[in-house]
Amino acid sequence: MSATEKGQVMTANRLRDGEVVFLTRSGVWSEKIDEAVLALEPQAAAALEARAAEDVKGNLVTGQYLFDAERVGGNIRATHIRERIRTLGPTVRFDLGKQAEGTAGTFAAVEG
Amino acid sequence: MYRYDEFDHQFVRERTAQFRDQAARRLKGELTEDEFRPLRLMNGLYLQLHAYMLRVAIPYGTLSSRQMRQLGLIADKWDRGYGHFTTRQNIQYNWFKLEDTADILQALADVEMHAIQTSGNCIRNVTTDHWAGAAADELLDPRPVGELIRQWSSLHPEFSFLPRKFKIAVTGAPNDRAAVKVHDIGLRLHRNAAGVPGWEVMVGGGQGRTPMIAVTVREHLPEKELIAYLEAIMRVYNLYGRRDNKYKARVKILVHEIGAEKFRSEVEAEYARHPAQTTEVEERELARIAKYFADPAFERLSRFVPVFEAEKRSNAEFARWVKNNTAAHKREGYAIVNISLKAAGEIPGDCTSEQMRVMADLAESHSFAELRVSHAQNIVLPHVRLGDLFAIWQKLTEHGLAAANYGLAGDIIACPGLDYCALATARSIPVAQAISRKFADLDRQQDIGNIKINISGCINACGHHHVGHIGILGLDKKGEEYYQITLGGSSSEHASIGTILGPGFAGHEVPDAIDTILNTYVRLRAPREEFLATYRRIGAQPFKEALYATA
Numbered sequence: 228m229s230a231t232e233k234g235q236v237m238t239a240n241r242l243r244d245g246e247v248v249f250l251t252r253s254g255v256w257s258e259k260i261d262e263a264v265l266a267l268e269p270q271a272a273a274a275l276e277a278r279a280a281e282d283v284k285g286n287l288v289t290g291q292y293l294f295d296a297e298r299v300g301g302n303i304r305a306t307h308i309r310e311r312i313r314t315l316g317p318t319v320r321f322d323l324g325k326q327a328e329g330t331a332g333t334f335a336a337v338e339g
Numbered sequence: 340m341y342r343y344d345e346f347d348h349q350f351v352r353e354r355t356a357q358f359r360d361q362a363a364r365r366l367k368g369e370l371t372e373d374e375f376r377p378l379r380l381m382n383g384l385y386l387q388l389h390a391y392m393l394r395v396a397i398p399y400g401t402l403s404s405r406q407m408r409q410l411g412l413i414a415d416k417w418d419r420g421y422g423h424f425t426t427r428q429n430i431q432y433n434w435f436k437l438e439d440t441a442d443i444l445q446a447l448a449d450v451e452m453h454a455i456q457t458s459g460n461c462i463r464n465v466t467t468d469h470w471a472g473a474a475a476d477e478l479l480d481p482r483p484v485g486e487l488i489r490q491w492s493s494l495h496p497e498f499s500f501l502p503r504k505f506k507i508a509v510t511g512a513p514n515d516r517a518a519v520k521v522h523d524i525g526l527r528l529h530r531n532a533a534g535v536p537g538w539e540v541m542v543g544g545g546q547g548r549t550p551m552i553a554v555t556v557r558e559h560l561p562e563k564e565l566i567a568y569l570e571a572i573m574r575v576y577n578l579y580g581r582r583d584n585k586y587k588a589r590v591k592i593l594v595h596e597i598g599a600e601k602f603r604s605e606v607e608a609e610y611a612r613h614p615a616q617t618t619e620v621e622e623r624e625l626a627r628i629a630k631y632f633a634d635p636a637f638e639r640l641s642r643f644v645p646v647f648e649a650e651k652r653s654n655a656e657f658a659r660w661v662k663n664n665t666a667a668h669k670r671e672g673y674a675i676v677n678i679s680l681k682a683a684g685e686i687p688g689d690c691t692s693e694q695m696r697v698m699a700d701l702a703e704s705h706s707f708a709e710l711r712v713s714h715a716q717n718i719v720l721p722h723v724r725l726g727d728l729f730a731i732w733q734k735l736t737e738h739g740l741a742a743a744n745y746g747l748a749g750d751i752i753a754c755p756g757l758d759y760c761a762l763a764t765a766r767s768i769p770v771a772q773a774i775s776r777k778f779a780d781l782d783r784q785q786d787i788g789n790i791k792i793n794i795s796g797c798i799n800a801c802g803h804h805h806v807g808h809i810g811i812l813g814l815d816k817k818g819e820e821y822y823q824i825t826l827g828g829s830s831s832e833h834a835s836i837g838t839i840l841g842p843g844f845a846g847h848e849v850p851d852a853i854d855t856i857l858n859t860y861v862r863l864r865a866p867r868e869e870f871l872a873t874y875r876r877i878g879a880q881p882f883k884e885a886l887y888a889t890a
Binding site for chain 2: 240242243244245246247283285286289290306307308309312313316317318319320323324
């Protein structure tokens with residue numbers, strides 16, 4: 228049984244198309260939450276904030292913020308339903324959004 | 340229908356070019372997000388949960404077939420093949436890219452449309468009765484006044500930076516279908532004792548976190564004075580409206596804080612400063628506009644159409660749809676067709692591009708190429724010959740548009756909620772779908788009768804929950820969605836704000852709770868008494884007892 232790690236993920240919307248993206252360990256933005264870096268310490272979260280602020284200034288992304296998440300068995304799951312919906316797409320249209328494009332998180336949002 | 344003149348065309352073209360330049364500068368990094376945000380919002384472009392969302396204005400809910408087709412084309416070319424008709428008679432697209440938006444605005448401008456005044460602290464797109472110009476009970480078509488207000492308010496320099504957004508609704512009928520008493524300003528045309536038509540001016544209604552019913556500031560204003568009088572109201576609001584707290588900035592708060600009497604006297608004092616002769620421009624313009632809204636070339640028809648009567652007799656489903664989804668037209672031999680976008684289990688207000696084209700074609704062949712969007716998120720074909728109804732119904736049936744639940748339990752208003760909206764605290768759509776599936780049986784819906792179930796996914800109340808006969812408000816309690824139920828709201832001429840029944844419910848419990856409420860109504864109603872009348876007669880207690888009774 229794998230341990231659950233709790234931390235924070237940095238997210239934003241990509242400027243040119245609004246796509247929901249997550250900051251990865253290598254400092255690039257990914258459409259997939261499972262590629263995000265999970266900041267386990269406040270220091271790590273601050274580093275993500277600094278990195279994101281730079282990319283906001285560089286006009287790559289907009290509307291950045293940290294949200295609570297946990298890693299279970301290599302997959303990352305947002306704590307709050309709002310962020311789970313952002314990592315998947317609308318819960319009422321499985322044919323739309325990340326869940327339809329192969330970039331979804333591993334966890335289902337909520338029962339419909 | 341109103342047609343753009345050269346000035347309108349130029350205005351919208353220039354605006355689109357301006358936005359193209361602004362978006363390009365944003366993408367190049369010459370504008371920061373803080374600089375760009377107010378500019379994009381002035382053009383209806385929001386950033387939502389999944390992507391950019393564009394809210395397109397449909398002034399007073401009126402669309403031509405050509406415009407509806409273009410909305411479908413835009414959905415296919417730049418979105419995901421559908422759009423969402425909103426409770427403000429507008430349409431929203433949920434999956435736009437910033438880099439495409441200028442082209443989309445150009446495609447809208449090509450059919451005399453835009454997305455101005457769908458956001459920001461300005462006078463928003465004017466809304467009205469979706470049966471305007473067609474309803475049997477109407478005194479006069481309110482849309483010329485709606486268009487006059489649109490022209491007056493569009494980018495009005497004095498009213499572009501109000502304390503908060505400002506919504507005006509107009510109706511020309513005694514039965515209020517435009518919810519005018521829950522708008523910042525509501526206008527109702529009526530005749531005085533001498534039989535002269537004039538406008539009742541109501542101010543300070545609204546929903547959101549502080550729902551209020553508007554108060555009347557003028558009983559009977561001559562039409563030619565309308566714009567001058569609105570200007571006086573706007574000036575009083577602009578001067579005294581609070582700017583320190585956005586939750587207290589709407590005009591309803593001002594009217595409530597200083598009192599209706601004081602507000603009225605401030606408006607009258609401001610109005611008295613307005614020189615009377617300056618209404619001439621408005622009078623001339625209104626006369627020009629009114630010509631565009633002249634009746635289409637109605638035929639002289641019989642009230643009794645044998646073939647239509649025979650079709651109803653031979654097809655019970657068609658007869659049911661006619662009974663529930665058509666309404667009395669002002670001309671004999673015609674009907675108003677209400678197309679429900681609420682088939683059982685479907686998403687309220689969502690419409691595919693194909694459905695848009697089907698409705699555009701039907702309007703072209705059977706309704707003088709005109710359609711309406713209702714604030715209840717349905718589509719209206721305003722002028723249909725009785726003899727054409729069967730063919731229309733058949734076509735609608737083929738495309739999933741013939742749900743015979745107009746005005747019934749399945750005809751639910753729902754905002755996009757947490758499935759799309761960045762402000763939402765809970766989902767609205769799946770709750771609406773679950774209720775609609777639970778009440779899918781049309782016999783039962785007809786037995787329950789006229790009922791408005793309205794769902795909002797946050798306190799901002801885009802889903803009109805305060806004025807639902809049954810209102811449902813989705814909230815977040817420690818990270819979990821839960822839903823408050825209110826009873827007794829109404830947006831009619833006898834408007835009222837619903838009251839909270841008791842503790843909230845988890846999403847999956849809501850359909851059963853609604854079931855219990857409606858069963859209680861059926862048990863306690865007087866013969867032919869509608870839900871709202873029963874509630875007003877017996878109060879909340881029997882419903883509370885039924886809902887919260889513990890074993």
